[in-house]
Amino acid sequence: KEYGAEAFLHDLSTLGFSTFQHSADYYGLSLILGGGEVTLWELVDVYSRSAQKLLNYQEEKIEYNIHFNDNFKSKGKVFYNEGVIYSMFNAMTEVVRPDSEGGWQHFQSSVPLAWKTGTSYGHRDAWAVGITPHYTIGVWVGNSDGEGRPEIIGSSAAGSIMFSVLHTLPGTGGWFDIPHDEMIEAPVCIKSGHTKGKWCEDVDTLLIPAASMWASACPYHELVYVNEDEKRVHINCSDQYTRKSWFHLPPDMAYFYQRDHADYEDLPPIAHGCEGNSSGSSIALLYPSSHESIFIPQGLNGEEKAAVFKATHRRNNSKIFWHLNDRYLGDTYEIHHMKIQVPPGKHKIKLIDTEGNEVNRTFEVVGD
Known part of the structure; x- marks a missing residue:
């Protein structure tokens, strides 16, 4: 709600994606999951220019040597800063690799790689893009007639080819330097991922983009009062209570969060006689x-x-x-x-x- 599909679509266009032909209302939230039309050329271009910015290349001096698509011209601009790019690439290294790459991080010769995949509706085609400080690799797979096949999946089909290409390239080791001027150490709520709020207890100090400090602190931890029966009370109905910090999500968010977090507990029931102590919609x-x-x-x-x-x-x-x-x-x-x-x-x-x-x-x- 604070950002929205319309702003996201505008940012995608600014980055250089020219194939979105419809309005933000047409795409809706599916844009977040890749529900739009892109070309592999533009996809590789945006990720490549992001890496170049992190490496402090001067974008206007970058020369492209493209042999297979003379009509392609880079049109976009990477407007986010190096701290955001570094954090994004680090998160992308944690994407689960294909079975053939299992346990890669335990080998001394392993190559860190930021990567992302996509699979079209009906498994008609798929893609994978990988980024290192030395290369940006893009792979597209699909049938020439557009016929779908269950095996056409970005992570397994395109991803496997991409890793095979990576292992044949020279000089792929190393990782991007930390852009310290654009990063800051800050306490982060482990459960919500927001910066620490007033009532957060499980906190870790992480290196995050400095711009993140402008975002709201964790809004999901709140202080609740419970009696000896672990029922919710408030100070106007009981003078015997214990204060507790509680991780409390709205019901629609809690519905999806519980699928992967079986330990999630909703607020305790309200004690008899304290019904005025409700919190949010049910x-x-x-x-x-x-x-x-x-x-x-x-x-x-x-x-x-x-x-x-x-x-x-x-x-x-x-x-x-x-x-x-x-x-x-x-x-x-x-x-x-x-x-x-x-x-x-x-x-x-x-x-x-x-x-x-x-x-x-x-x-x-x-x-x-």
């Missing part, structure tokens, strides 16, 4: 997103199909009551998925739990 509608346009295809025989709407609640044993355009549809318990047949047009969905908490959202169903 319900979140996961799909559809706010003001989203969705398409519901017809069945093979032209019959109307249903969309699966998804919600989540802080309490596992909760019940949610569903309404579409003020018409009651039914309720869900524990697993909050509801199949709904919705005609084309604009609609409003409302969810209410047993305590009266509710969430409202508008969306649009588009036709053929």
